[in-house]
Amino acid sequence: MLDIFVNLKRFEVSRALGGVCGEGSPKVWIENVIGQIAACGLGKNADTPLTLFLPEALVIPAVDALSRVPAEERRSLAIGCQGVHREDIRKGGNFGAFSSSRPATAMKAIGCTAAMIGHSEERREKAGVIAAHLGGQTDAAAISETVSRLINQEALRALETGLDVLICVGETAEERSTGTPEEQMRRVEVTLGRQMETSLAGTAAFLGERRLVIGYEPIWAIGPGKTPPAPEAIEQVTAFVKKASKAMFGQELPVVYGGGLKEENARAIAALPSIDGGLVALTRFTGEIGFYPEELATIIDQARAGAGC
Numbered sequence: 346m347l348d349i350f351v352n353l354k355r356f357e358v359s360r361a362l363g364g365v366c367g368e369g370s371p372k373v374w375i376e377n378v379i380g381q382i383a384a385c386g387l388g389k390n391a392d393t394p395l396t397l398f399l400p401e402a403l404v405i406p407a408v409d410a411l412s413r414v415p416a417e418e419r420r421s422l423a424i425g426c427q428g429v430h431r432e433d434i435r436k437g438g439n440f441g442a443f444s445s446s447r448p449a450t451a452m453k454a455i456g457c458t459a460a461m462i463g464h465s466e467e468r469r470e471k472a473g474v475i476a477a478h479l480g481g482q483t484d485a486a487a488i489s490e491t492v493s494r495l496i497n498q499e500a501l502r503a504l505e506t507g508l509d510v511l512i513c514v515g516e517t518a519e520e521r522s523t524g525t526p527e528e529q530m531r532r533v534e535v536t537l538g539r540q541m542e543t544s545l546a547g548t549a550a551f552l553g554e555r556r557l558v559i560g561y562e563p564i565w566a567i568g569p570g571k572t573p574p575a576p577e578a579i580e581q582v583t584a585f586v587k588k589a590s591k592a593m594f595g596q597e598l599p600v601v602y603g604g605g606l607k608e609e610n611a612r613a614i615a616a617l618p619s620i621d622g623g624l625v626a627l628t629r630f631t632g633e634i635g636f637y638p639e640e641l642a643t644i645i646d647q648a649r650a651g652a653g654c
């Protein structure tokens with residue numbers, strides 16, 4: 346099985362406003378994206394489930410558009426949200442007094458079946474708030490640990506509510522950049538090991554009932570103008586992530602790679618022994634950058650060939 350996740354970040358914002366979307370209307374854009382994904386046949390591959398993580402405002406039109414696709418053309422497609430709040434709505438508890446937050450139950454109510462938790466952009470936002478609140482606190486490891494504790498609460502809320510979870514981990518450019526390759530790898534292992542241990546605490550109880558997938562994203566490889574690691578370098582890290590998951594869960598969790606995953610490298614990355622899929626955002630990194638469903642189809646074709654699907 347090859348798990349493909351797509352994170353449509355804030356791609357609904359038009360180029361006229363500084364975004365990457367060719368359409369003026371976010372609703373029309375996401376309806377077209379869903380239609381094109383189905384037209385490319387991406388909902389028919391039982392061995393290659395495809396989950397789209399969307400900004401909250403796009404979930405309802407996406408779920409609606411998906412419901413209009415014939416059942417046999419959408420059977421491997423799912424819609425998810427880009428994160429959930431650390432607290433949730435509960436019968437007899439909080440009825441929904443969570444203005445501006447995204448409780449897991451609210452996401453489930455509008456049609457999400459999955460959540461992406463702890464994306465590096467979310468981790469960066471939380472770390473920034475903590476650092477600002479602490480008045481210039483610069484202990485990056487302590488801040489990162491606090492962020493992982495918040496991420497853990499979000500992962501637990503998502504799982505309790507019945508959402509499948511993609512949980513993201515990754516190292517920064519600073520954690521990678523200095524020293525010998527061995528020193529870099531040791532730092533990466535410490536960083537990812539801590540992120541996993543804290544972010545995934547208590548989640549083993551949900552295995553079997555929910556899907557739990559780890560996304561490895563070297564933060565320095567995300568987005569345009571970046572060079573993703575060579576496949577062997579990815580394998581070195583994802584093999585560690587798999588081993589760490591076995592130590593924590595008693596079984597290896599699926600691990601997907603994100604950060605500059607594209608047509609040119611999808612086949613080689615999907616062929617790696619420790620890789621079970623990919624996390625894609627942009628499909629085009631130069632020229633008119635953006636997300637193009639037909640290019641996603643090519644990336645998935647390449648990945649399927651690499652994985653032997």
Ligand SMILES: O=C[C@H](O)COP(=O)(O)O
Pocket residue numbers: 352464562566567568569603604605606624625626627628
């Ligand atoms: O959520 C997706 C990742 O941040 C990867 O982004 P990218 O495919 O644009 O490098």
